[in-house]
Amino acid sequence: MSIFIDEQTKVVVQGIGSQGTFHAKRNLDYGTAVVAGTHPKKGGTTWEELDLPVFATVEEAIAETGANTSLVMVPAPFTKDAILEAHEAGIDTIVAITEGVPVHDMTEVYDTVVRRGGTRLIGPNCPGLISPGKANVGIIPADIPSPGTVGLVSRSGTLTYQIMHELAQAGIGISTCVGIGGDPVIGTQFLDVIQAFAEDPDTDAIAFVGEIGGSEEQKAGEWIRDNIPDTPVVGYIAGYEAPAGKQMGHAGAIVKEGGPGGESAAEKKEILEGMGIAVALNPSEAAQLMIERLG
DSSP states (O other): OOSSOOTTOEEEEEOOSHHHHHHHHHHHHHTOEEEEEEOTTOTTSEETTTTEEEESSHHHHHHHHOOOEEEEOSOHHHHHHHHHHHHHHTOSEEEEOOSOOOHHHHHHHIIIIIITTOOEEEOSSSOEEEETTTEEEESOOTTSOOEEEEEEEESOHHHHHHHHHHHHHTTOOEEEEEEOOOSSSOSSOHHHHHHHHHHOTTOOEEEEEEESSSSHHHHHHHHHHHHOTTSOEEEEEEOTTOOTTOOOSSTTOOOOTTOOSOOSHHHHHHHHHHTTOEEESSHHHHHHHHHHHTO
């Protein structure tokens, strides 16, 4: 099994410009069922590069193709409306890759789509997710991971690729990798993904890549400690050299000056290790710790 996406996933792409086309083609070539694109002014045409139909709305795409997952690749000013449209049309899982989405837009989206609507939203500002051998929705390089039993969740795309590569070199595969994104307001949190991994019979171990700022990693750690203490879990927190008050990479990666504490990488590492979770100092060590735990 896997979480969130599998062989039954049918993807409609919202945003069929150059980037949307490039990554949708990569997903399609991997074997993912990319079934359509949408564009409000090009409904009824053909997406020539992929030889797929284009619909004016997500609702029409669902009716004609049975799409159940949306890949949002539209520019940031239009991302809010694209996510809301997919939600209102009945899409099960929305994967928003776009970066630079205004926080104000995402607070409205989160309240409508996630908190009240109960729809699975991954991102924004994320690489998407991949279940190796089954489906790839987003921009994760499909040639890195192999199928396996380690569930991986991360705020960062690039660091995730490094860990997956080193695990693959050791013959260790991935059940599903989920990039949740690094913005201050995102749809799916660490704990949401880790709970899904815990319920997946084919996920035997969990790795997560966190960042400075916030306390989502600690919340996930508490749940792991209290509910799945025997599951091999390895963490890595990026940003050990980050100074307080300075944004590092992602918009949400910032330790607030004068904040309550527990937001720096060192503090998170100490807190998580106090919960019995092994935390690495770099991606290579994270992979090595997982290799050791899996014997």
